[in-house]
Amino acid sequence: xxxxxxxxxxxxxxxxYETENGLIDKRIxxxxxxxxxxxxxxxxxxxxIGPEDLLPENFNSAKQIYELVERLMEE
Amino acid sequence: xxxxxxxxLEGSADRHPGKIAYADDEKQLTFSHLKxxxxxxxxxxxxxxxxxxxxLPVMIFMEKSPDTIAAxxxxxxxxxxxxxxxxxxxxxxxxxxxxxxxPALIICDSVNLERMQETANGKIRVLTFDSLCSTGADKxxxxxxxxxxxxxxxxxxxxxxxxxxxPKGVIVSHRSLIDYAEHFSEASGFSKEDVAGNxxxxxxxxxxxxxxxxxxxxxxxxxxxxxxxxxxxxxxxYMDRWKVTVIRWVPSALGMVSAFKALKLCRPGxxxxxxxxxxxxxxxxxxxxxxxYPDAFFMQIYGPTEITGICTYYxxxxxxxxxxxxxxGGHIKNTDVFLLDEHDALIDKGDTGVTGEICVRGSGLAxxxxxxxxxxxxxxxxxxxxxxxxxxxxxxxxxAFYNERGELxxxxxxxxQIKHMGxxxxxxxxxxxxxxxxxxxxxxxxxxxxxxRIIMAYVSDxxxxxEIIEYLKERLPRYMIPNVxxxxxxxxxTTGGKTDRVKLKETVLKES
Numbered sequence: 001x002x003x004x005x006x007x008x009x010x011x012x013x014x015x016x017y018e019t020e021n022g023l024i025d026k027r028i029x030x031x032x033x034x035x036x037x038x039x040x041x042x043x044x045x046x047x048x049i050g051p052e053d054l055l056p057e058n059f060n061s062a063k064q065i066y067e068l069v070e071r072l073m074e075e
Numbered sequence: 076x077x078x079x080x081x082x083x084l085e086g087s088a089d090r091h092p093g094k095i096a097y098a099d100d101e102k103q104l105t106f107s108h109l110k111x112x113x114x115x116x117x118x119x120x121x122x123x124x125x126x127x128x129x130x131l132p133v134m135i136f137m138e139k140s141p142d143t144i145a146a147x148x149x150x151x152x153x154x155x156x157x158x159x160x161x162x163x164x165x166x167x168x169x170x171x172x173x174x175x176x177x178p179a180l181i182i183c184d185s186v187n188l189e190r191m192q193e194t195a196n197g198k199i200r201v202l203t204f205d206s207l208c209s210t211g212a213d214k215x216x217x218x219x220x221x222x223x224x225x226x227x228x229x230x231x232x233x234x235x236x237x238x239x240x241x242p243k244g245v246i247v248s249h250r251s252l253i254d255y256a257e258h259f260s261e262a263s264g265f266s267k268e269d270v271a272g273n274x275x276x277x278x279x280x281x282x283x284x285x286x287x288x289x290x291x292x293x294x295x296x297x298x299x300x301x302x303x304x305x306x307x308x309x310x311x312x313y314m315d316r317w318k319v320t321v322i323r324w325v326p327s328a329l330g331m332v333s334a335f336k337a338l339k340l341c342r343p344g345x346x347x348x349x350x351x352x353x354x355x356x357x358x359x360x361x362x363x364x365x366x367x368y369p370d371a372f373f374m375q376i377y378g379p380t381e382i383t384g385i386c387t388y389y390x391x392x393x394x395x396x397x398x399x400x401x402x403x404g405g406h407i408k409n410t411d412v413f414l415l416d417e418h419d420a421l422i423d424k425g426d427t428g429v430t431g432e433i434c435v436r437g438s439g440l441a442x443x444x445x446x447x448x449x450x451x452x453x454x455x456x457x458x459x460x461x462x463x464x465x466x467x468x469x470x471x472x473x474x475a476f477y478n479e480r481g482e483l484x485x486x487x488x489x490x491x492q493i494k495h496m497g498x499x500x501x502x503x504x505x506x507x508x509x510x511x512x513x514x515x516x517x518x519x520x521x522x523x524x525x526x527x528r529i530i531m532a533y534v535s536d537x538x539x540x541x542e543i544i545e546y547l548k549e550r551l552p553r554y555m556i557p558n559v560x561x562x563x564x565x566x567x568x569t570t571g572g573k574t575d576r577v578k579l580k581e582t583v584l585k586e587s
Contacts, residue, residue, distance in 0.1 A: 027301070040564055043536075054337075055306055055309065059305075
């Protein structure tokens, strides 16, 4: 989780990722940020994030992103 | 002959009163409702801006919604012109624009009222759209205003980034806008059956097709929420639900869908026309869309804000290899587009491959830049090919050449041309070559003048520097091979959605 927050901080350092749960809904992350994030996650965790995974409910909070990464790593 | 863009609104309201004109999930405006709102808002504005000669600017500071279109129409009803401003723009930049524009009034929505009042600082009157359209329409007043109107009066102004650091406002007349809507409707075959899926922000003139082809032809425009462009599957489901038939997107937006190969999850079934422009279209992205829509109408358009959004178009009706560049084609009706060399001599269509500056003549030419006579004079000059009487052309600063088929092909910005190792190089040529690589998502070159080196920044999940260099060596003369490679997560974008070359260059130079 700490590592993931590090990646997120690299994109938007000003966000409190422990409490924020509207990264997509509040457009804190725009499509540019998402492309950046997905690129980094893919490389860092050696996972493949498909269009079916790119949903607000997977990216609205650090916790949700963490759960997605965990799930994809198991697959 | 039509002389006021509002005649489209009135015509469509007569022919299709109950049809939805502009919509999103929150609100739907029919043509008759839109007309009524425009008349009420126009009355409200005209009762505030009185006793003046000619059209005055009214700034619109509203979130994208059907009401924003009603606000535009209201301003036009009042005999003035509208100036849409990005609500996400830093307020410092907004105040620079206010200083340059000196608007007679600022219209905003209630969520932005407080922010805008602070920015206007008591100097300019700020009112909400809701308050302006709350009173009844004064038809006599509106008729008197219409009676004074001429078609060269401005309809809108759009601010673009200025090289001086102060944004520049391009002011466009009703005549230019009518010329646009007439000929773009014809070229694209936009009809009343069409449902446009709007991606482009209203403060960017690439949205004109969505707004005005819908208005002219009695179609429907659906605003696609911007956050959906972060979730391509949801985006495509939204388009499918609204039965979108035509999209005019910037290539970066089309690229979001192709990068995640999202069409395999959902292929909007009603989509028939795919129009793109405003930046170079990666041919691989085009081919991805084409593979899902082999029978669709694909059109590339080209044209800066200063000539009302379009001066050339190309219907992509043949196959293109991933490394080939899609042409910008030929002129749209009633617009003359020609190339001038560095000595202002005309480049003949038969001079294949000779690069010159794209220059434009026609009713689409903007009136000029607001409060910037020097900038206006520099870009809108006398036609050097005609010394018999004053005739205006617009010099785009874009370079192009004719291919063997006599089609125009965009080469580069005049100011992005580089001289390297004694050779004249157009950086997009290198980019086009690299973009053809399997696994290459995006490649952009910047030139480091100090160290005299070409730096290529690229986005790819699978490729590395050596593979790309090897590939390029097979396709380009050695002096065009990048000196430095930089793998990046994604290309920075401007608020308009284009690749932000300035930001990219800044980042790349800092790191190397």
